[in-house]
Amino acid sequence: MKIKLFSIGLLLTVVTLSSCKKETKSESVSEISKEVSKKPNIVYILTDQWRGSALGYAGNPDVKTPNLDAFAKESVNFTNAVSVTPVCTPHRAALLTGKFPTTTGMFVNDLYLPAEELTMAEIYKTEGYNTAYWGKWHLDGHGRSNYIPKERRQGFDFWRALECSHAYNKMPYYDNEDTKLKHWKEYSPFAIVKDANEYLAKHAKDDTPFLAVISIATPHYPHDSAPEKYKDMYPPESLALNPNVAKQFEERSRKELQGYYAHATATDEAIGLVLNQIKTLNLSDNTIIVFSADHGEMMGAHGVKPFVKQLAWDEASRVPFLIKYPGIDKQKGAVVNAPLTTPDILPSLLGLTNIEIPKGIEGENLAKLIKNPDSNADRAALIMGVAPFGANYGDPAYRAIKTKQYTYGRTPKGANMFFDNINDPHQMNNLLDNPKFESIQKDLDDKLNIELEKIGDEFKDKQYYLKKWGYVLDEKRKAVNWWSWKEGDGVVQSPKPVQ
Helix, strand or coil: CHHHHHEEEEEHHHHHHHHHHHHHHHHHHHHHHHHHHCCEEEEEEEEECCCCCCHHHCCCCCCCCHHHHHHHHCCEEEEEECCCCCCHHHHHHHHHHHCCCCHHHCCCCCCCCCCCCCHHHHHHHHHCCEEEEEEECCCCCCCCCCCCCCCHHCCCEEEEECCCCCCHHHHHEEECCCCCCCCCCCCHHHHHHHHHHHHHHHHHHHHEEEHHHEEEEEECCHHCCCCHHHHHCCHHHHCCCCCEEEEHHHHHHHHHHHHHHHHHHHHHHHHHHHHHHHHHHCCCCCCCCEEEEEECCCEEEEECCCCCCCCCHHHECCEEEEEEECCCCCHHEECCCCCEHHHHHHHCCCCCHCCCCCCCCCCCCCCCHCCCCCCCCCCEEEEEEEEHHHHHCCCCCEEEEEEEEEEEHHHHHHEEEECCCCCCCCCCCCCCCCCCHHHHHHHHHHHHHHHHHCCCCCCCCCHHHHHHHHHCCCCCCCCCCCCCHCCCCCCCCCCCCCC
8 A cells, every 4th residue: 555655656756847847848948949039139339530450450560459359350350341421420320320421411520310310229129129328429419518318319228428528537427317427437448348248247138139339439539648557558659650641740640649559459458348248148149249430530641630530531431340240150250341331330230130121221231241251342332521520621522432442532623532442551642544544433433423323412512511401610610519518508400400
């Protein structure tokens, strides 16, 4: 009798355990399928004024960027990425909308990006993503230090950001819905990425993916504010200058490069913290990571003083662009020489995450090229100076294209630049109207016309566009007046009326 009862008990135990195992296995399968079906996270690292040549992996003999050099070996490297309009606000607006500055009207700094525009964060939120933003914004147009309420954050929910500041050692920011201005307690690249790393840790195991944009304002000037230990790495007299740097700017350029490279190395170290956190949290296999910049800077090249951008020269327009994505495998370290311009980024990210690209987005989806990198592929990428302002106010408007070999541009008066960037990497030999290159010049001119026709850009003088959008530039500074907001006299300028 006892044996019989024991047998029945044993049988019940086995059945129960078996049932538990099935339930556990079922739960496990459910968790796995959930992970597989979850769309990839996106971590977009946006730096400020970091030109495409100022990195170790790009062949720079001086600057030390070990973390990004290592990341380049794990990514696809677009060697000819360009900023569609090489200055802050236009680039950022084009990045978030996938549209060209002549379409959105966002072609000078300190404008407000209209709420009516459909943006990256809004698209990804609709797809169930959590959205987060850190650092420099420069799309609000309500002064550079005012609080930006949630309804003006273009779809970003988590928010530790500020319109614009370059006070790197006492960087101000706003913390989500707190209207009181705060300050990061250390050099801002480190402070921002440490905060971002906390967010990544908190959301690493969420059922929903995240879009995290980490906007770091370095290595934009002031360069002398870089931490001393990094500046000590770059004695000015030891720094190489490109042959296109004008004689009158050589001494100043070396001095600025000391701080510029110091910021770059410190920022590289900060970015390394983010990249390591992604690995530590086991997010690498389901996260798209991008490293790029909004524009470069001239640093004395072609006789243009340091700090200046907005131009089609490589120093101002060419930016770094590294992208790593789930399943990259054999494509790690691949190089794509076909150029990419800013509006291409959003549709390409949507393509990589299998999200339908909304109508109205003008950039091209390059997801296939990213997944199947071809160093021989080519295309034309558009660069535009719609209404040069500030230090560039005296420069003519221009439209230019970059291919994997050439840069070609026109002003309203006609063609003004034609360079073979492979045989003339410092763009010192203008091939315009050279009989040997007549057919190539015509082909490039045709390609430029095609790109302008695609977006309905009539290409007129700067005054046409300023008048069309109703912008008024300050008479003295030749820029949108953002500084009067400090005195309470600021006026919002935007492509559409602000409600």
